[in-house]
Amino acid sequence: MGCQDRRVRRREFLSITGKAAVAVTLAAPLKSAFGAPSAPRIRTQDKAGAQALRLGSGAHTYEATHDWLTPPATLKWGDTHGVAQDAAGRIYISHTVHPSSERGDAICVFDDQGKFVTSWGAAFRNGGHGLDLRKEGADEFLYHCDINRRLVVKTTLGGEVIWEKGLPKESGKYEKPEQFCPTNVAFAPNGDFYVGDGYGSSYIHQYTIKGDYVRTIGEPGNGAGQLSCPHGLWVDARGGEPKLVVADRGNRRLQYFTLDGKHAGFVTEGMRMPCHFKTRGELMLISDLESVVTLVDKDNQVAAHLGDGHPSQLRGAPHEQFVPGKFIHPHSAIFLATGDILVVEWVPIGRVTLLRKV
Helix, strand or coil, X not given: CCHHHHHHHHHHHHCCCCCCCCCCCCCCCCCCCCCCCCCCCEEEECCCCCEEEEEEECCEEEEEECCCCCCCCCCCCCCEEEEEECCCCCEEEEECCCCCCCCCCCEEEECCCCCEEEEECHHHCCCEEEEEEEEECCEEEEEEEECCCCEEEEEECCCCEEEEECCCHHHCCCCCHHHCCCCEEEECCCCCEEEXXXXXXXXXXXXXXXXXXXXXXXXXXXXCCEECCEEEEEEECCCCCCEEEEEEHHHCEEEEECCXXXXXXXXXXXXXXXXXXXXXXCEEEEEECCCEEEEECCCCCEEEEECCCCCCCCCCCCXXXXXXXXXXXXXXXXXXXXXXXXXXXXXXXXXXXEEEEC
């Protein structure tokens, strides 16, 4: 299925409300996480006397600031899809660019205080999706997934293209270019990287740091080792031995693989439509398209559900109808260097929310 088919399917998933994700763990050495109820929102007075919005509780309490990052007037957010931060603290947002935007730059750069610095990447307009950053030697590089041009693109932090990779013909899995549509990448300790074909044919492809094809992992389906919209992926080293964790979104679960592609387990409880991951210490951060941001501990048990807005019917709503403290469709999120969380959402007018650790 092509990108357009996947986007239609995504909307179909979102039309289903009130369904719990219940599944059987098949060969999992990992614990499944049982979802905890969302903590009530708490409002407290900030130093200026205004009310600050708090989400979560206990060790996982955050002060939420919606629209913490906004582009200049000449550039309007489209769907805010990807987010990354470099060693200097600069924050990169990948978005599709709104049709009415005067400028077409799909990558916006901000400093660590939220001030706009620059923008670039007009070639990614309508396709800006997954965005992750890796340090390689003394340099840092951005890995982009472009769902319009069906490409994985490696660039410098300033936007200079290092290489572009399209349909992996070496895999033998595709007959037509439109069957491939990459959504996110993950990085292995040995320098390899993995590409999730989330909006294409539900495979994962592994490459060396030079971009040479290594293998294909998984196949379409719902069994062990099978995938349905492997939208996001990350190498999870919290358990000691690194494993590839996949947001098997169409199957409403996480699926683990060894780094050479063998099925290693499922996590189902507490998962709805997981999109992508980041880890910090013993915590893993999961942006879930079904209106919540989830933190799980080292055993993949839910530590917190933040900003649970499910069921949400607000994707196409005007900004003034957005509910403070409630997420609509979180698409990606990162831990900032400070330990705070930054969340970007799949809404046509974009939204970037800072969750500041309290």
